[in-house]
Amino acid sequence: MKTLDVAVVDDHSLFRKGVIQLLQLDPAITVVAEGECSADAIAIAEEYAPSVMLMDVEMPGNGPEKCLSGVLAASPNTSVLILTMHDDVAYVRSLVSCGAAGYMLKTIDHGELIAAVKSVSAGSSAVRVSVSRSTLAALTSTPEEKPAQAISARELEVLQLVAGAASNAEIAAKLYVSQGTVKRHLTNIYTKLGASSRIDALIKARAAGLIEPGPQ
Incomplete structure (x- = not known):
C-alpha cells in the first residue's frame, strides 16, 4: 500500500521526535525526513519532495516566508503545513499568502494533526487553519487601518x-x-x-x- 510521505522540520528536537512518533502511529503515513532549520527544509524538499512538510515558524536560518518560498520552489507539489506556538493573525495571513496549505497551533491533538496532514495532502484548495477564536475572528473581519x-x-x-x-x-x-x-x-x-x-x-x-x- 502506498503511504503518504511526510517531512517534519522543527528546531526543538524533543517536540520534533514526538510529532514523528505520533505520525508513525498511522500506517498510511511514512516520515521520510526530518530537519531543524530553514536550510534543512529546502534540502529535504529538493531531495525527497514529500507530499506534506510540517514546518515551524521560528527556526535558525532564513525567516519563515523565505523558507516557505524556497521549499515550494524546490518542490511545488509539497503541501506545507505550519505547526507553531504563534497564535498570530499576521503570521497566518503572511504565510498563507506565501503558499502555506495550513496553519496549526502546537496545542492541537493527535487526531487533528493526522486529519490536517491527510487533508492538505489531498490537494484541496481550502486552507486548513486551527487557531484561537480571537485570531480566527480577526482573520474573517475587515482589516483595521494600517x-x-x-x-x-x-x-x-x-x-x-x-x-x-x-x-x-x-x-x-x-x-x-x-x-x-x-x-x-x-x-x-x-x-x-x-x-x-x-x-x-x-x-x-x-x-x-x-x-x-x-x-x-
Missing part, C-alpha cells in the same frame, strides 16, 4: 535595516546613533506593532505594508 501613522520615519528606517538582516551594531553605525538608541527604537516598534521579536515585527510590518519584502 498602523503606518504610529511608526515614525526613523523607526521605519530601523525596520528596513532589520529586514536586511542588520545587527543592532550595524544599524547604529548606519544611522550614526548608539546601540542603546537602536534598542529603544526596537522596543517602541515592538510595542506599536504588538510584536514579540524581530521576526514577528517584520511579519507584522510587511502585512501592514510598512516595509518592502526582503531578506530577514
Whole structure:
C-alpha cells in the first residue's frame, strides 16, 4: 500500500521526535525526513519532495516566508503545513499568502494533526487553519487601518535595516546613533506593532505594508 510521505522540520528536537512518533502511529503515513532549520527544509524538499512538510515558524536560518518560498520552489507539489506556538493573525495571513496549505497551533491533538496532514495532502484548495477564536475572528473581519501613522520615519528606517538582516551594531553605525538608541527604537516598534521579536515585527510590518519584502 502506498503511504503518504511526510517531512517534519522543527528546531526543538524533543517536540520534533514526538510529532514523528505520533505520525508513525498511522500506517498510511511514512516520515521520510526530518530537519531543524530553514536550510534543512529546502534540502529535504529538493531531495525527497514529500507530499506534506510540517514546518515551524521560528527556526535558525532564513525567516519563515523565505523558507516557505524556497521549499515550494524546490518542490511545488509539497503541501506545507505550519505547526507553531504563534497564535498570530499576521503570521497566518503572511504565510498563507506565501503558499502555506495550513496553519496549526502546537496545542492541537493527535487526531487533528493526522486529519490536517491527510487533508492538505489531498490537494484541496481550502486552507486548513486551527487557531484561537480571537485570531480566527480577526482573520474573517475587515482589516483595521494600517498602523503606518504610529511608526515614525526613523523607526521605519530601523525596520528596513532589520529586514536586511542588520545587527543592532550595524544599524547604529548606519544611522550614526548608539546601540542603546537602536534598542529603544526596537522596543517602541515592538510595542506599536504588538510584536514579540524581530521576526514577528517584520511579519507584522510587511502585512501592514510598512516595509518592502526582503531578506530577514
